[in-house]
Amino acid sequence: MIGFLTLFYKEFLRFWKVAFQTVAAPVLTALLYLLIFGHVLDGQVRVHGIEYTAFLIPGLVMMQVLQNAFANSSSSLIQAKITGSIVFVLLPPISYSAFFLAYILAATLRGLMVGVGVLLATIWFADLQVVAPLWILVFSVLGGALFGAAGMIAGIWSEKFDQLAAFQNFLIMPLTMLSGVFYSIHSLPAFWQQVSHYNPVFYMIDGFRYGFFGVSDVAPQTGLGVVVICFAAVSALTLELLRRGWKLRG
Amino acid sequence: MSAAVAIDGVAKRFGTLQALAGVSLEIAAGEFFALLGPNGAGKTTLISTLAGLVRPDAGSIRVLGYDVIRDFREARRRLGVVPQELVFDPFFNVRETLRIQSGYFGIRKNDDWIDEILHHLDLTSKAEVNMRRLSGGMKRRVLVAQALVHKPPVIVLDEPTAGVDVELRQGLWQFIRRLNGEGHTIILTTHYLEEAEALCNRIALMKQGKVLALDTTANLLAAHPGASLEEVFMRMVQQ
Numbered sequence: 001m002i003g004f005l006t007l008f009y010k011e012f013l014r015f016w017k018v019a020f021q022t023v024a025a026p027v028l029t030a031l032l033y034l035l036i037f038g039h040v041l042d043g044q045v046r047v048h049g050i051e052y053t054a055f056l057i058p059g060l061v062m063m064q065v066l067q068n069a070f071a072n073s074s075s076s077l078i079q080a081k082i083t084g085s086i087v088f089v090l091l092p093p094i095s096y097s098a099f100f101l102a103y104i105l106a107a108t109l110r111g112l113m114v115g116v117g118v119l120l121a122t123i124w125f126a127d128l129q130v131v132a133p134l135w136i137l138v139f140s141v142l143g144g145a146l147f148g149a150a151g152m153i154a155g156i157w158s159e160k161f162d163q164l165a166a167f168q169n170f171l172i173m174p175l176t177m178l179s180g181v182f183y184s185i186h187s188l189p190a191f192w193q194q195v196s197h198y199n200p201v202f203y204m205i206d207g208f209r210y211g212f213f214g215v216s217d218v219a220p221q222t223g224l225g226v227v228v229i230c231f232a233a234v235s236a237l238t239l240e241l242l243r244r245g246w247k248l249r250g
Numbered sequence: 251m252s253a254a255v256a257i258d259g260v261a262k263r264f265g266t267l268q269a270l271a272g273v274s275l276e277i278a279a280g281e282f283f284a285l286l287g288p289n290g291a292g293k294t295t296l297i298s299t300l301a302g303l304v305r306p307d308a309g310s311i312r313v314l315g316y317d318v319i320r321d322f323r324e325a326r327r328r329l330g331v332v333p334q335e336l337v338f339d340p341f342f343n344v345r346e347t348l349r350i351q352s353g354y355f356g357i358r359k360n361d362d363w364i365d366e367i368l369h370h371l372d373l374t375s376k377a378e379v380n381m382r383r384l385s386g387g388m389k390r391r392v393l394v395a396q397a398l399v400h401k402p403p404v405i406v407l408d409e410p411t412a413g414v415d416v417e418l419r420q421g422l423w424q425f426i427r428r429l430n431g432e433g434h435t436i437i438l439t440t441h442y443l444e445e446a447e448a449l450c451n452r453i454a455l456m457k458q459g460k461v462l463a464l465d466t467t468a469n470l471l472a473a474h475p476g477a478s479l480e481e482v483f484m485r486m487v488q489q
Contacts, residue, residue: 006353014341084337088396091301091331092354093323250264250304 004098007089011106015072022110026068027117030060034122037182047184048215054126058209059181061118062143066201069111069144070151070172073103077155078164096242107148108141115140129212135220136211143204146231149238156247175201185217200230254279254404254435260309262295269295271459277437282430284446285439287456288487293439294334297408301331313404327355330402332393334409338381344392345377348399355400367395370425387414404435411442423449447479455486462486
């Protein structure tokens with residue numbers, strides 16, 4: 001237990017010591033998105049009867065939760081592998097399940113801290129309600145954990161920083177940007193609406209947004225089911241890779 | 251005397267390279283043991299297998315009776331490894347690094363022992379300095395300190411004095427000798443053969459993944475009258 005707690009604390013310190021880069025910078029990015037899109041579209045577009053800026057804020061919060069949770073575990077692992085400092089966690093008697101839990105908890109924590117930061121920075125620009133806080137909590141924690149686990153897979157698989165960048169730019173970024181952060185999928189043509197239903201991030205954003213407005217593209221229970229299944233699948237794969245020591249132990 | 255480390259038929263292949271070809275040897279508790287050999291002999295692969303960083307294709311290794319794969323928690327608690335590469339975590343200072351390493355081994359409050367290690371490795375004045383700002387020799391000493399935070403009965407030093415100046419090297423050996431005197435088993439790999447000759451009771455000489463010779467330092471030298479360990483090493487490797 002102490003080993004797990006120490007690894008979690010170390011992973012927390014790793015991003016907290018450079019919080020300007022790992023927490024403040026993503027908050028600023030989200031704020032810029034809000035200022036630009038909100039300025040252009042507010043007053044002209046309403047989604048589900050909600051002002052565009054208010055509609056946008058939960059999407060931006062969730063997008064940053066997911067992207068930062070992914071960035072945390074993936075960057076930590078690849079840095080440790082490339083510098084060789086991964087031996088410090090491979091030599092001690094830490095089980096692979098404790099290793100997994102420590103990394104995804106730290107990743108989720110960073111995602112949530114960035115999410116809270118985005119919310120605090122943007123809440124002044126719109127009249128935001130909170131209809132169902134439990135859904136907000138459930139989707140943000142599960143989404144952060146899911147992307148933290150996905151980040152572990154990317155960090156374990158990547159042997160160079162450009163491989164990790166490819167993972168981020170060609171998989172994570174499109175999945176999050178095309179998930180309904182900036183729009184409701186009902187505004188899309190029928191074909192792309194169907195395609196969006198195969199994107200698990202869509203369910204996370206949609207369910208998270210439901211917690212604020214009580215309206216969503218699909219029922220939050222359906223979204224929760226999809227997210228739980230994805231989390232279970234990605235976690236099982238990550239745990240199996242750790243158990244085998246794939247790309248970590250020769 | 252019971253075996254601190256028992257290596258039985260360990261083989262490991264990386265692609266076409268047979269890094270270890272059925273290595274078997276035992277190291278008794280309390281020994282100061284040297285693992286010597288030219289580059290590529292398999293010393294580091296053997297140590298990595300012992301530490302659980304590499305999984306063997308065949309054979310087994312036990313540390314004080316605990317299998318390094320099946321009973322990995324118990325085996326790793328009893329093992330401290332100083333890696334060959336100069337690795338460090340740039341986010342932390344020396345004391346944080348050692349506290350974190352203690353925590354990994356399940357030790358929460360370890361400052362008394364950490365202070366003692368820092369003192370013996372002449373790192374007290376650097377305790378609050380970030381790892382990035384240390385010289386190569388000091389980083390090497392922090393690696394030694396990290397391997398010792400949990401007071402392991404078996405200590406593995408993979409070329410610990412590479413890049414360390416003479417004065418610091420003497421201080422390091424004095425400390426390691428003291429630990430050996432207190433009952434810790436020491437396993438050393440080094441290219442400084444005079445160090446192995448002066449410190450180690452027994453030596454295994456490896457080449458191409460096999461043990462070429464395994465005997466006490468005294469016996470190896472006696473078999474080659476008038477020769478230094480370096481000369482013995484050269485003759486055996488060239489045979």
